[in-house]
Amino acid sequence: MAPANGPLDGGFDGLIPQTDDDVRGAMVGGLLSLDANVLLNFYRYSPNAQSALLEVLRAVGDRVWVSHQAAREFWRNRCAAIDDRNKATEDVRRTLQDNEKKTLHGLDVWAKQTAVPAEIKDRVRGRLKAGFSEALELIDAEAGQAGRVTYGAATDSVVIMLRELLQGKVGPRLPKDEHQNAVVEARRRVISHIPPGYKDAEKEGGPGEDGASGDYLVWYQSVLEAKLRDLPLVIVTGDEKEDWWWRHRNILMGPRSELIDEFSGYSEHGLFLIRPVQLIEHAAVLDVTVSEEAASDVARGSIAAEEPRWSAEAVRELLRRLDVEGAVQAEVIRFAASQGGLIDREKVYEIGDFHKDRMLRGFTRPTARITRDLQSEGLLDEGVEPMLTPVYQDVIAIRFEIPLDVVEILAADTNG
Template identity: 40%
Template sequence: MAGLFDGFEGYRVVADAERRSALTSALVAVDANVLLNLYRYNARTTNDLLAIFERLGDRLVVPHQAVREFHRNRLSAIGNPEQATTEARNGLDKSRHGAARALDVWSKKVALDESELRQLHSEIEQVFRRLQDVVDRAAPDRVHPTTPTEDDPVLRRLTELLDGKVLARPDDERWNELITQGNKRVEDEVPPGYLDVEKGEQFPEGASGDFLVYIQACVEAKARDLDLLIVTNDEKEDWWWRRGAELIGPRREMTEEFFALASRRLYLMRPSDLLVLSDALDLTVDPESAKDADTSRADIEDLGKWTVEAVDTLLERLRGEGRRGLADVIVEAARQGGTLGRDAVYALCGYDEDRLLVGFTRPTARIAGDLQAEELLPATVRPMLTPLYRGPGRLYALRVPPEVVAMFGSDETTVDDAIEPDGAGKYAPLTDYLQELADDSATMTFAELEGLLAAPLAPSARKYPQYWYSPANSLGKAVDAAGFKARLVRLKAETVEFARRTT
């Protein structure tokens, strides 16, 4: 006779006592995001977590894919301490000047004695000097992207801690089978990791990364005949059984899948959970460490943004490689508000209906990586093209980042044409000038261009970078008619470069 939970193991809600027991007896597999956050926590929290990992001994493992992602993303996790310090100092300096000015205005209105005003200014200076000293003292202790491996305290401890604990990569045939299986699960929305579908074109393993971490940990736990505890910072619903904001446990499908595989229990914890339950391992950690680990890291993981220069360079390189259709898809998606449907993609690229879009966005990811290496693009940005799926394997649209929409998609790019009925004639001298140009590019100031036109530029030219890139307005039509395009627009410097189209 079966019991209430036989065949329904995923519906059991785990008690704290069971979680404590798991921490002392289960195989503990750590995800990449946990290792990466060791660079983001304060030193106390990092040391407390590493102490817990050390106490686990041989029960601690890290799947091959987790280590792969750790090395892939480590520099991004380290960030740019110098930039953060500079920004903090500049912000404090700006606040100091603002406080001093506010004090001066107030003192005049209340007729404050000059000696009292000087004393208050002195106190302001002392406060901000102390704050800047704190910022300056913290900077030298940070790990930098160029810090040698042997001088990186996190890497040093991890190297010793994980010696013999990284699960080996399966042979090529099995590894490729797992990647295929993982990507199929993403298409079918089978946890874990199916919400990472946008990573499908970014990495060799596609969107299967979370599955690779999970399945290798499951297989290892079965081989050791142990329960499995996976530690992750991922809180999305493709890992967790949730009710609103509450995290109840692993997704039921995962719990039942692991039980069917190993007849063992599956547990899921965050680093903050480990710190709260550390006394189960006879460890005492600072209570503040759990609070630090539980704090959202969104403030330090903000994605960078595509710049006009980076987008312009990406489009230029795509066209230079003969991928004009791909470049047109990006621009049109931006003009359509950020998303372009599958049919429109096929129409722009001239594809037959039976053609697959597998690998379509890969060139944009490759060039974006080149731009990051050249420091023309922040280390963390949204993919230029994100595939959107509806149902297994059915791509229905492509999406571009919102900042790219702002570059191309504003209605302001054509507003001026409504008040310039003779816009085409106005910009005819520019077409003539570019057609007669011997060089492949020319940089002009806005003033020089206005001199050439013998007329002022449209108001949008000084307000919106996207105005210069749109082929729909009079300026864009004049530039395009000459076989050129605008690029490297600098609104503050009021300069623009016109470059001859290569395709």
């Protein structure tokens, strides 16, 4: 007897984009497995965003869950997350202070060259200093409102919040033999480019105990828990890499089809991927009302967290290739890193020993070309900030900027 005909979408779950209705249904009935980056992002969020996300997750109830691996990564990386938070505040304060000095110096030069009356110069100086002072006060006030964040877990406001939310909701460690087998499988997947986790190949051989196997361990432990509870699996993550998501033209369409097919071998339920901002966008399905301000705060924090970053390997390789070419851009990048990410036009001319009549048009082309090469070779994610970004005044590039993550990498290399 011939098999019966089916519907157009029958059996093609991994090829059908995830919809908002799918997300809402998953939030209502699925096991929400929180990835480590979701927990660490609490250090990035404003108090409004923290409260909104906590309210949504509390409404989910016992279906909120954290794998042992995700909890382990949270504890392993929380001090670095605190450092990033503090460093961002220190960096913006230092940048404002440096710019104040440069601006006031520029004012003095202008006053001398134009013989401006002292009264006018003093009025301009007073307004500039007041503006910079007010900006610094606002930054300090905003940083202070985020709660008491400390290295000591007993007094860290983020840890206190998460402990209350996740009491009795963290999975156990795998038995030793099963854990070792999972690590072996994870490494096989990295080599064979099988999701999830192969985009973390650079972590293999690093300081972490499990190398590049972290994502797979989160996946494996989450699958086992969803199977045990007989529930759909919803992995809540800020990770947007292609070893988790099916992407089309940079649009996140849903989980990779390989993951959906693999999960179907464990369960008759569905698999879903949700970003933290979607929990806020669809909070009403859980009878939770989120203010527009809190929703915007979560969206801003999530976007910042999800931006592709330069890896240490890619930065070193780009500089190596520039050095081989004898390109002055390598020294420009290193100097900019030593200055917090900025280098002015005069210093570029000094480093390059350029004639004063030379134009800087096309100066960023070598770095852009090598960046594209690194991306095509799989050494660098698409969408990273350009290595050198010119800042123009009229049609003249007055300075160049490099990404802050590159500043951090080169600072670590110098101090190491």
